[in-house]
Amino acid sequence: MTEKLVRFSVSMPEALVSEFDRWIEKKKLKSRSDALRQIIRDYIGQSLWEVQEGEAYGTFTFSYDHHSRDASSEITRLQHDFMESIVCTTHVHIDHDTCMEVVVLRGSTQEIVRFVEAASSLGCIRVGVPGLLPPI
Numbered sequence: 001m002t003e004k005l006v007r008f009s010v011s012m013p014e015a016l017v018s019e020f021d022r023w024i025e026k027k028k029l030k031s032r033s034d035a036l037r038q039i040i041r042d043y044i045g046q047s048l049w050e051v052q053e054g055e056a057y058g059t060f061t062f063s064y065d066h067h068s069r070d071a072s073s074e075i076t077r078l079q080h081d082f083m084e085s086i087v088c089t090t091h092v093h094i095d096h097d098t099c100m101e102v103v104v105l106r107g108s109t110q111e112i113v114r115f116v117e118a119a120s121s122l123g124c125i126r127v128g129v130p131g132l133l134p135p136i
Contacts, residue, residue, distance in 0.1 A: 010036070045132050051109075058105040058112040060119055062128040066099045071124035075101070078122065082115045098126075 012020075020035070029035045045056075064071050079086055085107040092100040103119075105112045109132065116130040 054109055055107065056109045056112055056132050058116070058130065058132040060103045060105065060116050060128060060130050061100065062103075062119065062125045063094065063098055063100045064122075064124045064126055065097050067097055068124045074122050074124055078115075078118055079103070081118070082111070085111050085115060 020032070024032060024035045027035070029038065064075070066072065079089065082105075085105045087104040087106050089104070090102045092102075094100050103115075105115060112132060116128070119125060120128050
């Protein structure tokens with residue numbers, strides 16, 4: 001089902017419009033409207049992290065050294081602790097020492113944020129990148 005589009009105008013300084021148009025071109029977006037929709041969606045998703053309200057979908061992508069002490073058991077324990085929120089995980093072998101996992105989450109924003117905070121505190125995780133989307 002296609003939603004009805006609402007037309008509105010935005011006024012801003014010419015220099016900002018020029019900068020915005022360069023950004024749109026760099027991102028290969030089709031129009032200012034597409035760009036504004038994307039920016040607004042991103043902002044709403046980010047604000048969900050801040051207010052921690054409502055239901056959402058999220059991901060946590062991280063890398064770790066699978067040789068590090070207790071890495072596998074720490075990660076497995078964490079995932080079992082949050083199994084109600086985890087939809088699935090994908091494990092990728094990057095090289096002989098490094099693995100990457102993507103954890104797909106669904107549930108309350110507060111619970112997803114708790115998972116990301118708990119995962120980020122694990123000593124075995126090298127890099128972790130969270131993502132959160134509002135319900136579609």
